[in-house]
Structures are given as structure tokens and as C-alpha cells.
Amino acid sequence: MQRGIRFALLGGLAAGAVLSCDQSITAPGACPDFCPSGEIQLIDTVLVGTMLVGLDSMLELESFRGYVEPRVTTAMQVVGGGAAVESHGLIWFRPFGDSAAIDSVTLGPVVRQDSFELSLVILNQSPDVTGLEITVHRISPSVDREGDFAALAPFFEDSTIVGVVAVPDDISEDTVSTISTILPIDAFPEFEAGDRQIALGLSIRGGTPAFASLNTRESALGALLTRFVLVEADGDSVERTDIRSPEFDGFVDTDLPSPLAGSLLIGGTPSSRTFVRIALPPFIMDSSNIVRAHLLFVPVEPVLGAPSDTFEIVAEALGADFGAKSPILSLADSLLVGVEVGVGTTDTVVIDISTIVAFWQATPDQVRTLVLRFLDEAGSVAELRVGSTRFLGSEPTIRVTYIPPFSFGR
């Protein structure tokens, strides 16, 4: 009998426990009468950076230059054709030897050199220019490769031209596009007498302002120079190719006009970054739920750069804030947000920093500073100059959309 009671009891408990987990209560609300009192409010407001939060401005901004040099970036931009800002590409290939590979293990002496083939991987070009050509110049390998645009200008005269590379009109950013040209061996009269190193310059000539962006060795898809040779092998001569990658590449550009005093700089060469310390009012930052936050900057002059070029500006949260060398927080891709900006525009630049602000709300101890930079720093001649809090009417602002605490009907 005892067992019967236990059996019944445990069976009842088990059935009850299972049944108690079962419910279907989701229903359309008949608001406001049959909903919890109170509404989920949505407030959209624009806060000027000079607004005081406590004793300080809501936004504190400063710019620093010198983060990435155009000689170590992953892209080189060649601009010419009468553009306001011009740039020349530079490539120093690794030296060739007096022998070349016959097979994977054997070298043989070079008995004849026929020509070179220059291969370039193109990233982007002027979208509104057709029939674009990149002119290839011979540079003396011994010249100071750290020289600026003016110092290297003599190597971009007509007399130094050794070839031309045609750029297809249908370049797509989604595919790797390689362009190439043959350079005659006699275009490099000092090749044999010197240390067999080839240095090349790239320019865009003509009367139409245009640009082309190319991969560099830092991208692992840089230019290649192929030497076509005849190599002696076992008393015979065989045709072989001998390939060299760059040991140095980059670009030099003309100086941009000086920025207005107090303006904030993003991009350029070497690259600039702008640091933004944000102190939103506590009733928004600490008590409300921010569903959208936009940082708005007004260019104080048209965006400088290659005609029709576009670039991406990114905002990233900092791990700590101690000035120009503050480390960027690299926790998740979602904390890197960006916006595309076109050269020549004066439109307000709007950067969606919602995910960063949400991260800050979830981690109250985190410094509330972010940095603005180009996604491809020093990969182009472009530079964005925006107003700081000193520019009345053009000062940065934050547009924030937030939901105050919901009372749950209490």
C-alpha cells in the first residue's frame, strides 16, 4: 500500500512539473486600456558638441598626424592629369642576379636578356574617366627613395618614360584585376653596369584629372617584374623567366593647402586621426537605452583628394585614453563602424556610432573615447577637414535617439 501512495504521489508530481512548464500566453495587446500603464517613449535629440555636461563640453576633440606613411601602406594612389593634388607611385624591385633558375634547384648563367614585364594589381580608378593609362618611368635605383614629390620630380619627365600600362574601364572592387606591360631591356641602359636593380615610377599624364589605386607589397598582392632570359643549361640555352617583387613601394604627393586653424583632420599623408571624447548627459548615457547615435561633422572646406575618389572613414572605440598613442579596442567587428565620403563634398559627414555607444552603456568602466581614421590609412591623398567646437555653426554634434527607463506600470 505504501508503494501505491508513493507511486501516485510521484506520478502526480511528475505530471504537474511537466504541465507547469507549458504555457502559451503571447497575445496582441489591447493598449492602452489592457496594457501596463506607461509607454515606451522614443526621444530623438541633437546635442551640440559645445553643450556643457557638468563643467566640460560634451565633446572634446583633438587631431594628431603621423600614424601611417604612404610608403608602408597597403595601397598606392597615383593622381595626375592636372588634378589639384597629384601623386607619383614608386617601386624598387629586388635586384636581379647574373644567373637565373633553370628548375627548382638549379641555377644557370644568363646568356641573354630579352625584356621585362611589369604586372600591377589595380584596386580602383577614376570612375568617370575612360581609356586611362599609367605611365611607367625609369628611376635611378640609387636615388634617395625617401625623397618627397619635388625631389623625385626629375624622374617623371618625358625622357624617363619606359612604358605605358592601359587600365581597363571596368575595374571591379570585388575582383583582383591585374594589368601589365612589356618594358624593353634597352630602356634600362644602366641595368648591366649597375647592380641589376630596377626602380620604377608611375604617373598619370594627360589633360584629364584622374587617379588609379594599386596594391602594394604590404597587401601581399604587390607589383611583380618578370625578366625574360636565355639561360645556359648543360651546354644548351633555355628560355626562362626570372621574377622579382618590390623591396620598397609607395607614393609621394604634392603638399595639400594648410588647414584652417582649429579644424580637425582625418586621413591625408602621413595619416591623421581625430580623437573624440564623448560625455553624454547622464540621464541619457546612464539611465536611458540609446537605440541610435550619430556623430555629425561638418567639413570646413571641400574634401581634398583625387577627383571622384571615395574613401571610408571608420570610428573605433579606444581601450584606454592617453592621447595620440591610445590603443584601439579590437574586441569585435561590430565596434568598427564606417561611412563612405566622396572627394569634393561639403556635405555633413554622419557616422553611426550606435554599436559603440551600446558597448559603452554595457561597460560603464570603459573610456568613452573613439578615434576617427581612414579605413585605408595613407592609401590615398584624400584628407577630410571638419570643424571643431571652435567653429560656430560647423561644430560637431551628436544626434541621439533614446528610450528613457520604462516604468513597467509601476
Added chain:
Amino acid sequence: MMKPFALLGLLIVLSPSALAAQNSIFGIRGIGFPGRVGGVRSIALGGGSEIFDRASVLNPALAALFGQVTVGAVSGTTFRNYTAAGTDASGLRETRFPLIFLGGGFGRSSFSYQVSVATFAEQTFDLETADTIMGLAVEDRRIADGGVVDIRAAIGWRGSVKLAMGAAVHRLGGSSRFTATRTFDNQDFQTFRQRDNLSSSGTSFSAGVLWLPNASLRFGFAARVNSSLTSELEDGSSSKVAMPVSLAGGVLLGVTPQIRIMTTTRWRSWSRAQEDLVGTGTWAFDTWEVGSGLEITSEPGDGGKFPLRLGVRYAQLPFSPSDVRPREWNFSVGTGAPFAGNRAVINVALERFQRDGAGATERGWYLAVGFTITPVQ
């Protein structure tokens, strides 16, 4: 042998979040939908036996009826639908444990005890709404899961075969988890989600009398006073809502040894909460509840298998979004059977309920199953 207190503990552990009663659209406002105080037999009898049934927690004097250790529990499943403000909802379903109790005597003394955990008010809902705000299509969802639980310790004294009295101390407790979300159809906007936990506390005292002037007549009376219910959110903000005074009385008449009719009436001064709820746009009303039942058994008294129980109940509901007091009608039927040598009883009740008022109507069925077990002879 499983210890009775361990059994009660197990019951509570198994169902901490399910210890609630029926849910209702009329429980969204105020402190929730008031819980029923009766066992399954009482539900089948329309609440008419609430003040006489020892599986009920309305009258502390009923604690005096426990001689041997007895445990009991109720499981109830609600199926309901409603129409309110042009909105229809159907297919809603939830299962709960609205009542768990343990009773027994103190040796050969005339004192007995009863410990129970019952629903005081349930506030569980999951409401979805859609709207356009600032030109944005949004979907809101407001979820509450929990309620107020009434934990009671009662002492009963059986002065004679005709008289029993009892008193109880109650602790109101429990918590509700709240979640509010808003999603936007525009990916530029982050989803809003806010969670909070509301803890409730309060203290109550109750007393009751059971008078049996003869074998076919019983009278019961009970009264209860409650402190304010203090509710505290996780951020420390708190609020108080005055709880009602409750008065109840009932009579049971044995028409024949196999046929009994009974009525229980209860009044509660819920309007005391009005001042505390006015900021939420909620109206609070005093309420009357009247339940009557007919029980036909195959043997005299409480014995016999498969009695027929019929009941009808009318109740006013305390909370409303307007000055119209909602009401509820219940029509019920049920039966039960002893087993394991009469040391265990299982009861079943099926109730049809309809609630109306303040622009809403709610219809549904409530299926309750309960058992009592006396494990020690």
C-alpha cells in the same frame, strides 16, 4: 517513507515559477489577478465550500481539522481567449500550481497546524503591439512573469466537536520578471530591451471560526487584514499598495446525508489600493464574491467515490482601466475518488468562466486536478 515536510519542499521547488493561479487580461493592471483560495473540490462547488473545505486556505479554523499529517496540491490549466478594444486573442493556455499545503496535528492535543503556499495575485502576460513612431515602424513587447504568493502558517484549535477556531500569519512574497522590448524595422536602430525584477513583500493576519451546530449544518466565518504590499525593483525604487481587509462567511446544509448545498461569500476592500494606483491609470474597487455548490455523494458525509459536484460563482474583479468594475461568472462541475485505502484522494474540476467589463470580454475553461495524501496512519 517520504517525510511530509520534505514532500512539501519538493512540491515548492518543482514549481517556484508556476505557483500562480489563473491568468487573465483583467490581471494586467493593479497587482494582478486575485488568486482563488480553494482546492479542487471547492472549485467544483463554485467556491461554495471555500470556508469549510480543509483543502482551502480561506479559513484558518480549518487547520483544526487536520489530525494526521496530510499534504495536498492543485494543478490547474487555463484555456482562454479575449476580445478587448477591437483586439482578439485566442488559444491562450497556461498551467500552474495555485495551491500547495501541509497539515497535521500536534500529538494528542486539540491543536493542529496547516502550512500553505497559495497564489495571492498572478500577473503574467506577454503582449505584442505594433505602432509607427517618428515615421518608424516599431514592434513592442511587454512581458511579465510572476505574481504575489501567500505563504501561510495557521494554527487551529478544536474546542469541541461543534466548534473550531484558528488564526494564521501570512507572508506575502514572490517576484515578477518584467521585460520590455522594442524592435525597429530600420536596421539603423538598436533593439531596445529592458529587464527588471520586482520583489513583493507584505504581512497579513487572519482568523476564523467553524461552527457545527448539528450534523447537517455548518457555519464558517473568517477575517483577514493585510499590510501594504511593498514592491521593489532591482534599482531599489519601491512602491506600496494598500491591500484589502477581507471578510468571509458561509453556510453548509446537509439536505440529506448524501446531498449538501453550501454557499460562501467574501468581501474585500480592494478600493484601499486606489490612492496608490491612481498614477498608473488603474481603478480599484471593493469586491464581492458569492459561490454556491451542490454535492451529491454515494455515501453519507465526505465519503464515497465519484460524487457529483456542481457550482456557480459570481465575483467582482478589483482592477480596471476605467470606472467600470469588471465581473466574472463561473459554472463548474467536478468529482473525485479516494484510493490507496482512502489515504489519498484525487479531485477533478472543470470550470467555464466568463469575464466582462471595461470594454473587454474573456471566456475560457479551467481544468483543475488536485490530490491530498495522508502518508502516515
